[in-house]
Amino acid sequence: MGHVKGLKCRECGREYPVDPIYVCEFCFGPLEVGYDYKSIAKAITRKKIEQRPQTLWRYRELLPIDGDPLVGLASGFTPLVKADNLAREIGIDELFIKDDTVVHPTLSFKDRVVAVALTKAKEFDFDTVACASTGNLAHSVSAHGARAGFKRFIFIPASLEASKIVASLVYEPNLIAVDGNYDEVNRLCSEVANKYRWAFVNINIRPFYAEGSKTIGFEIVEQMGWKAPDHIVVPCASGSLLTKVWKALKEFKQIGILKELDTKIFGAQATGCGPIATAVKAGTDVIRPVKPNTIAKSLAIGNPADGFYASQVIKETGGYAEDVSDQEIIDAIKLLARTEGIFAETAGGVTLASAIKLIKAGRITREGTTVICITGNGLKTQEALQGHTMMPHHIKPSLASFEGVLGKISRGD
Ligand SMILES: *Cc1c(COP(=O)(O)O)cnc(C)c1O
Ligand SMILES: [Zn+2]
Numbered sequence: 001m002g003h004v005k006g007l008k009c010r011e012c013g014r015e016y017p018v019d020p021i022y023v024c025e026f027c028f029g030p031l032e033v034g035y036d037y038k039s040i041a042k043a044i045t046r047k048k049i050e051q052r053p054q055t056l057w058r059y060r061e062l063l064p065i066d067g068d069p070l071v072g073l074a075s076g077f078t079p080l081v082k083a084d085n086l087a088r089e090i091g092i093d094e095l096f097i098k099d100d101t102v103v104h105p106t107l108s109f110k111d112r113v114v115a116v117a118l119t120k121a122k123e124f125d126f127d128t129v130a131c132a133s134t135g136n137l138a139h140s141v142s143a144h145g146a147r148a149g150f151k152r153f154i155f156i157p158a159s160l161e162a163s164k165i166v167a168s169l170v171y172e173p174n175l176i177a178v179d180g181n182y183d184e185v186n187r188l189c190s191e192v193a194n195k196y197r198w199a200f201v202n203i204n205i206r207p208f209y210a211e212g213s214k215t216i217g218f219e220i221v222e223q224m225g226w227k228a229p230d231h232i233v234v235p236c237a238s239g240s241l242l243t244k245v246w247k248a249l250k251e252f253k254q255i256g257i258l259k260e261l262d263t264k265i266f267g268a269q270a271t272g273c274g275p276i277a278t279a280v281k282a283g284t285d286v287i288r289p290v291k292p293n294t295i296a297k298s299l300a301i302g303n304p305a306d307g308f309y310a311s312q313v314i315k316e317t318g319g320y321a322e323d324v325s326d327q328e329i330i331d332a333i334k335l336l337a338r339t340e341g342i343f344a345e346t347a348g349g350v351t352l353a354s355a356i357k358l359i360k361a362g363r364i365t366r367e368g369t370t371v372i373c374i375t376g377n378g379l380k381t382q383e384a385l386q387g388h389t390m391m392p393h394h395i396k397p398s399l400a401s402f403e404g405v406l407g408k409i410s411r412g413d
Contacts, residue, residue: 072115217248
């Protein structure tokens, strides 16, 4: 029923069976899912996809599952919003927002990857799922895992935003707060994954998990009327999402769903954790690890596993990358809210602020269509805006008090 041929090493090309494994035994390169595109091309058409429910599973032939989807049956297919107000403000002709602030059930794009990972974990017959998370993945594994009946071990840096911790705990996983940054959490999790037979969504089943990110790319193409935009701006933590958005477009081209493909892919990072942007701007293939220091905690991976591959996609497509300060992130969050009524988390601020810089520098041209990927909801990182928003107008419960304020508002003071 599935169309997966097997796993394949990205470096040396060695092939492996479909198992919960993620590195090549010979060269230690990462493994990736390979498909039989000939059979997929026969199995799906635009029309067939359009008739299916509006979830990420409408592209199931291009996802690494053997049977029916089992987790995240309402995830994906988020709005592609035409952002005319914002476009005018930042000086660009046609701008769209891929709005993953509203993915079911935990309001970030991680619900996509986890839907695929946990379906695969069921196919592999795991009873326990786990992850190393910068916050959003913790929410998604906790929530999807609760409904699917898994035991859950969630590892996070202890320094995460308080509201992000509560939003994991509510699903009652085993939440392990580690004294250390994400890269240290990840290292610990690799050791744990070697010892226990658990499905670590971003370690031993990472090849399957990562495929879920392609669904953003598939949806963008379908929602643009089966056309690929000229530019797509993607936020980077490990760099996986960026590589998979590109893989999605290439796959649609390969199976004939997309007639033309000439899209440039752009990376967005915080200056306080921008190893991929730094490498792209310096024109080098070497990703130098950094110690993260940014309010964009969901993107704070100092040693990005897919950083090299992300930089290659950016180079191959003629894109570029930018990085932005904490203040630019906050300003962009507010700009997006004020112009389009969308409240993004810090990662969204990174994406928009980077896009603005890329437009100013002429890397993204004013003409043509641009899509920016807004990947998480602002209600999750309200701390970031503390002290950076307007204050409410404080009044007594009387009409006179209200009209006093109304007078001030009308005079504009
Ligand atoms: C995880 C995450 C990303 C990007 O993740 P990659 O590791 O680069 O695939 C982007 N935005 C948000 C909000 C995230 O949580
Ligand atoms: Zn290899």
